[in-house]
Amino acid sequence: MAAFTFFYNPMSRAQIARWALHEVDADYEPVLVRWDAKPAALLAANPMGKLPTIIHHHGGHDHVVSEAAAVCHYLAAVHPQAGLLPGEHELADYFRWLFFAAGPLEQAVTNKAYGWNPDERQQVSVGFGSYERTVDALDQWFAGHHYVCGERFTMADVYVGSAVDWGLAFKTIPERPAFAAYAERFRAREAYQAAKAIDNKLIEEMRANG
């Protein structure tokens, strides 16, 4: 049995987890999930049936991890040899931007896409403040840093990078020089290219088969 069961659909946030799995060279068994026929094993592991969900078969235990950001960090933590965990002086940036992307950034982008923008009074209590403030904060960071932790790629870049990658592809974040330069850096990674090649091929096949 592979060390990880990976529930995925190529047209989903599971792409983030696949990239992370490849970054750590994990031994995984992919299980394709169709939205209208979710496997019982997925629903047993994650009642929401959300993707990505992974199960780590380890030491006689089945550890379930859902939430793409948690999946990324978990994979880095159980594969320390991959060198994608933050060092002592990278820890602050790592967690700051990982949680920023999973919380405020995701909310800002989805709320805007579905047509809700908080007014000035609401912005005080809404976690992302406003779409513009959120995007500007991220832009400012990457205008001065190559990666989340400065000069070195860490697992946080798989998650934050995916947010930028998808945002640029779906035009849900604006094209800015700092985002384009960051995307160019992470898209050059071998693991990114290997993971995307698999998902893109699967998407093509699914489209061809209706």
Ligand SMILES: N[C@@H](CCC(=O)N[C@@H](CS)C(=O)NCC(=O)O)C(=O)O
């Ligand atoms: N908060 C979750 C969101 C995951 C999520 O919404 N995944 C979507 C695909 S991108 C999904 O599984 N949708 C299927 C459903 O809700 O039934 C994460 O960050 O991983």
